[in-house]
Amino acid sequence: MQSQVHRSLVSADNALMQQSERNPDGWGVAYFLGGAPHVVKSVSTAVSDEMFRRVSGVVTSETVLAHVRKATQGQLNILDTHPFQYGSWVFVHNGNIAGFEQIREKLLERISPVMRRFILGNTDTEVLFYTLLSKMAERCDLERRGYPLEDLAAAARETVDSICELAGDICTEDGADPVTNTFLTFVITNGQTMLAHQGGKPLQCSTHKQHCPERDSCPYFAPECERKVEGGFVSHLVFSSEPLMGDNVWEPMQPRQMIGVDWRMQMQRF
Template sequence: MCRWLAYTGDPIYLDTLITQPDHSLVQQSLNSRLNFNNAGQLLSTNGDGFGIGWYDQRKVPGVFKDEIPAWHDKNLANLCHHIQARTFMAHVRASTTGDIQRTNCHPFSYKNWLFQHNGQVSHFAKVRRELQMAIAPELFPCLHGNTDSETLFLLAITYGLMDKPKLALQRTVEKVLDTLVPFDEDGAVNLSFAISDGDTLYALRFSHNEAPMTQFYSTDAACMKDFNKGKVPDIPNGCTIVVSEPLDDINAKWQSIENNTFTTIKNNKVVCETFLN
């Protein structure tokens, strides 16, 4: 299980969300408050790597990631202090599948797309071959790691993510369920995605046979103001932040996204709709 955030709006420095808040993503890599496994145990540490991806003036996003803990990397803090972006995402990893290595760190990228995930596909080692055989042959060389997350991303691209994101993710989830359920009818699929092409930010919260990963969003420019006592610069009006857990206290400025919800965010308009009927 992992923690992540995504932002879209007027350009801001990445450290405004990733390192500066009292409960920033880097702090969550050490002390998560809402990252519970299916047994109800709190997984407070997310130290199996990190990554950031951002869009500025170029169509293809920048990506920086490493397998060391986020709190231990001074380069991350330095880059976040100097990079401004209109859309970006960041991720701290607690591995459930895949080795602790850079190729397994999020976000994953393909052309102008970024993708990050919190959750799991249970029994992935046993269903991996069938899922990966469904990846388009021309995309298979893009598979560099051994996580369920990267496989899901490439499956989504295979099924049309770049043209119809919601439909592609529906087909991806249906493929996973069709593969997993005959193997184990009690198998779990737990998906909390952030995805972007640089112009639109998408999020998915979906769970099958397991308590869903938490997911929140805020369009309130003052969403962190009270908690951080003025230490963090104001967030611009007309922005949207999506998080695994709030960067401050949980309050009315953060809206919980329901399970089985596909969210589309563009120009500060947030549209939440049922994912699978």
């Protein structure tokens, strides 16, 4: 797992480190140890930050969430750098809420008071995250390790609808202005349950490889590692803003589509 993570973050021709040249406003990596998320962030550009190389080289978690930032809202500081964390949940967002400053107070009113007080930064992403957490808390205990994937997907759908009600529908036009339009592409996980939403900004999904180079030595190798799965058990699930070079087979997600897995690695499409 360690070499695979390092390749996706650093070594591949279009790894996250290289993508940071187009997204220079900070980076963050969240990984899980002993069921708890560990989050490392920097406001430096990942391609020039030695800490990014060091972190990506030691990560051996089964669940990793990484992000390089191109700021549309907020400031260039640690508080406004992804991933965002609340308890066991971590969250990254690729997008923008149109007219955020004008509708920020109305958006905050839709977040539960218990959640609202934890918002420390100035980004639309943090408001989006806590809106989602509020919707999730209405359905199930947020610290339940096996948080139901169906409840997470329903909360995400309600969150997107609530944001769009004030900011306008998500934009799906190629080349559209990233600042004046609404894009709500995001990924959220607690290390066991994970959900991705394609909200206008491209998102790629991979559940298998053409041929796993470690098929003869990997103790977790299964037939699902080398064939497409529409639903049910998957050996791995990877999301990326663009296809990463390597052995993974990638498929583009469609606007408003959601894909996730639960603690049993049972995948569902919504």
